[in-house]
Amino acid sequence: MLNVDHVHKSYPLGGLFSGGRKSVLHDVSFECSRGECLGIIGESGSGKSTLGRLILGMERPDQGTISLEGKSVLNSKVRRGRISAVFQDYKSSINPFFTVEEAIMEPLRLQKKNPEGNSDSLKLDVLLSQVGLDSSYRTRYPHELSGGEVQRVCIARAISTEPQCIVLDEAISSLDVSVQTQVLHVLKELKEIYQLTYIFITHDIQAAAYICDRVVIFREGRIEEMVPIQQLRTVKSEYARKLLDHLITF
Numbered sequence: 001m002l003n004v005d006h007v008h009k010s011y012p013l014g015g016l017f018s019g020g021r022k023s024v025l026h027d028v029s030f031e032c033s034r035g036e037c038l039g040i041i042g043e044s045g046s047g048k049s050t051l052g053r054l055i056l057g058m059e060r061p062d063q064g065t066i067s068l069e070g071k072s073v074l075n076s077k078v079r080r081g082r083i084s085a086v087f088q089d090y091k092s093s094i095n096p097f098f099t100v101e102e103a104i105m106e107p108l109r110l111q112k113k114n115p116e117g118n119s120d121s122l123k124l125d126v127l128l129s130q131v132g133l134d135s136s137y138r139t140r141y142p143h144e145l146s147g148g149e150v151q152r153v154c155i156a157r158a159i160s161t162e163p164q165c166i167v168l169d170e171a172i173s174s175l176d177v178s179v180q181t182q183v184l185h186v187l188k189e190l191k192e193i194y195q196l197t198y199i200f201i202t203h204d205i206q207a208a209a210y211i212c213d214r215v216v217i218f219r220e221g222r223i224e225e226m227v228p229i230q231q232l233r234t235v236k237s238e239y240a241r242k243l244l245d246h247l248i249t250f
């Protein structure tokens, strides 16, 4: 269970003498169960990626706590191997000098969970096949892959340590529409296999409707509304309805 409890976050306003701060997240609270996909939808600048970075423990909240199975994500031992991420910019997400094998196995080696040897090799083949790539990809470099293939490698890397929670920040947005569908399908299958918790940050309401169980609608850093995906068309708040009307094209 991922628990976000009364989280506030602000950043310095900038400017030499300003000393002020811009509030980006205000009193954000929600829970996300094991195996659940929670969509985060909101206008640009509403604080979605900031929330993602806080869940990943990359930044600290000013107030409030974020915990996984009751333990704070600020503790690197809690995060390691249990929380991972897939970002929009897949090109800069993996080291261009790493082969597919090195990129996927790096988190496992850092975690030192799996010693080198046959088990590594088997694990790699399983991971590759789970994201729809065959073992001939092992020795290829990122520049030898399509965007969809690189993003599949990023997903294999993200699941390599069998995490509980993955933050997917616009993870399919840079891909062609047909490739988006394939990658979404892979993500949905993996969620079922590993009972993964997904935080699915997106502008793409169709993708959210396909993969999410619930959706949080953000407005200027606050939760405007939280609805099960089946009730997306019947949100109560006027703001959420307008935002969704703007995004829904199906």
Ligand SMILES: Nc1ncnc2c1ncn2[C@@H]1O[C@H](COP(=O)(O)OP(=O)(O)OP(=O)(O)O)[C@@H](O)[C@H]1O
Pocket (backbone or CB within 6 Å): 011, 012, 024, 042, 043, 044, 045, 046, 047, 048, 049, 050, 051
């Ligand atoms: N490190 C930072 N320092 C200062 N301001 C920041 C920082 N990170 C984010 N912000 C500000 O916080 C606000 C929220 O940004 P964030 O990236 O979380 O929004 P978002 O909802 O993910 O937007 P988008 O959909 O465009 O990606 C923005 O106004 C942004 O400029």
